[in-house]
Amino acid sequence: MPEGHSVHRIARQFDRNIVGRRVAASSPQGRFADGASILDGREATSVRAVGKQMFLEFDDVWLRVHLGMYGAWDFAGDIIVDPTIASSNGRMGQTNQRGTVVDDDNDEPIMDAAGENSLSSIGAPRRARGRVRMSEQTRGLEEETEWPPPVVGQVRLRLLTELTCADLRGPTACQIQTPDEVASTIAKLGPDPLVDDVVEGEERFVSVVRRKPTAIGLLLMDQSVISGIGNVYRAEMLFRARQNPHTPGRDVPEEIVRGLWRDWVRLLAIGVEAGQMMTMDDLDPQAYRAAMASRDDRHWVYHRAGLPCRVCGTSIIVEEAAGRKLYWCPRCQA
DNA sequence: TAATTATGACGAC
DNA sequence: TCGTCCTAATTAC
Secondary structure, three states, rough: OOOHHHHHHHHHHHHHOOOOOOOOOOOOOOOOOHHHHHHHOOOOOEEEOOEEEEEEEEEEEEEEEEOOOEEEEEEOOOOOOOOOHHOOOOOOOOOOOOOOOOOOOOOOOOOOOOOOOOOOOOOOEEEEEEEEEEEOOOEEEOOOOOOOOOOOOOEEEEOOOOOOEEEEEEOEEEEEHHHHHHHHHHOOOOOOOOOOOOOHHEEEEEEEHOOOOOEEEEHHHOOOOOOOOHHHHHHHHHHOOOOOOEEEHOOOOHHHHHHHHHHHHHHHHHHHOOOOOOOOOOHHHHHHHHHHHHHOOOOOOOOOOOEOOOOOEEEEEEEOOOOOOEEEEEOOOO
């Protein structure tokens, strides 16, 4: 599910609700029993997101989590909500003070603990009043009577504070790291606009891409070249730049490469604030609303194989590239 | 009930 | 380039 924007949002949830608190850690599923026992009873001291990975610090012990293709964190309990997170769903500038929801596949509907969806206030985040549960299945918050919440499905790791429960399932990576190991993991990653200086990041990205014979469509997905881009953003960014995915990096004009980086800076920031991958922001508001209303209609090319290109009408094509589906318009991106 | 799918990444050839 | 791992929802039969 997650590309970079989701991971930064999840890190903010940890910052609000877990950091600064002691946790009871367990592995209901059993596959992270050793790691959980190391974390159990410790206080979370900080959290970092870099690209698609999150690092949660417990003093000198770090937890590294990579959600992979279908990993997810579910939060339950009394949850302090980041006002900027809560202000998504087309209601930018408003603050839902009672609750929010984690990513579902494509967006994050907002509801509060009472099932309403229109609370608004500006200011510091407040604690949810009732006991609530956020999940992807329910797409909202619902009253929770049991505490701690019953374990549902394959929970690799459960972190429980007095108020909050965070359940991790399906991660592709979940491990304990030393500070050195964290540093080494991060050192292997390409620039992340929300972590690195954007000017330095641009230079790093441009110099690598402009040296490589590898197709630009592959380079954008390469986490050592640029952090946080996944299959959806890859396809959308290439369309926005009208770039052929097969052009070798070194043959892509420098200004286009710089444009790709700057587009990622913009899209990531928007994605983090909005809680969804907004890649059609250059559409006019009405067309945009119409596009967003339909679930299958919110991208330029992603998941649109066989459908007419929104710009030129040509059939969007899909091909397999390094085991992933690559969507693009053969005419606009000739 | 089984097959298919997914916004990822790794290691073996 | 292929197989493999991780999980759950959706679709097909």
